[in-house]
Amino acid sequence: MGEQESNNSESGGGGGVEDMVEGPAKENGRAADPRLQAISDAIRVVPHFPKPGIMFNDITPLLLRPSVFKDAVDMFVERYRGMGIAAVAGIEARGFIFGPAIALAIGAKFIPLRKPKKLPGEVISETYILEYGTDCLEMHVGATEPGERVVVVDDLVATGGTLSAAIKLLERAGADVVECACLIGLPKYKNFYKLNGIPVYILMESRK
Ligand SMILES: O=P(O)(O)OC[C@H]1O[C@H](OP(=O)(O)OP(=O)(O)O)[C@H](O)[C@@H]1O
Numbered sequence: 001m002g003e004q005e006s007n008n009s010e011s012g013g014g015g016g017v018e019d020m021v022e023g024p025a026k027e028n029g030r031a032a033d034p035r036l037q038a039i040s041d042a043i044r045v046v047p048h049f050p051k052p053g054i055m056f057n058d059i060t061p062l063l064l065r066p067s068v069f070k071d072a073v074d075m076f077v078e079r080y081r082g083m084g085i086a087a088v089a090g091i092e093a094r095g096f097i098f099g100p101a102i103a104l105a106i107g108a109k110f111i112p113l114r115k116p117k118k119l120p121g122e123v124i125s126e127t128y129i130l131e132y133g134t135d136c137l138e139m140h141v142g143a144t145e146p147g148e149r150v151v152v153v154d155d156l157v158a159t160g161g162t163l164s165a166a167i168k169l170l171e172r173a174g175a176d177v178v179e180c181a182c183l184i185g186l187p188k189y190k191n192f193y194k195l196n197g198i199p200v201y202i203l204m205e206s207r208k
């Protein structure tokens with residue numbers, strides 16, 4: 001089993017606030033999408049989890065409300081349907097909750113980007129720095145073909161390190177990463193995203 005590794009601890013290079021796509025709350029100056037309030041209300045902010053000082057955005061209450069969960073998925077489906085997206089790449093673990101539903105609805109395949117030593121086949125790897133530690137993502141060799149249009153899905157972007165690692169994995173395999181999509185963006189980091197020029201679309205900023 002081969003493994004190719006690359007380290008993005010110096011951040012992805014390029015990027016910055018211009019990579020941020022305004023979410024539906026502000027898009028084109030229109031009124032906020034009426035579904036957003038219930039989505040926002042269903043996200044619980046837990047102080048000091050998993051470490052002191054971290055305000056943890058917990059999406060599990062949203063999953064307990066099927067109509068609100070569906071609205072969140074639908075908002076991404078409405079954005080990406082008809083855009084020639086061949087694959088949705090979901091980031092373990094919480095990108096696995098939203099990504100497959102979006103992929104099925106737009107007729108795309110789903111690519112799991114997993115934490116180390118979970119995928120049984122040949123993988124490529126990227127290490128990255130988190131708000132509260134370091135981690136690594138892996139993807140099966142052959143999961144995507146050169147030139148395929150891919151959207152990366154996760155629940156939340158904080159520093160952008162995880163999305164940056166995902167973009168690098170996909171681009172190393174020749175994919176055309178169109179956009180990253182998250183429910184939540186942490187505003188304290190939004191000027192610092194390093195995502196190699198790939199836009200990040202968020203439904204909302206964290207309330208705290
Ligand atoms: O923008 P960043 O600073 O990289 O942080 C965002 C990432 O952190 C969280 O996952 P986490 O690493 O906690 O893993 P988990 O979903 O397995 O709990 C979240 O689901 C994102 O994947």
Ligand SMILES: Nc1ncnc2[nH]cnc12
Pocket residue numbers: 054055056057058131132156158186
């Ligand atoms: N504040 C936060 N809440 C939930 N997930 C996170 N991942 C990184 N920072 C996070």
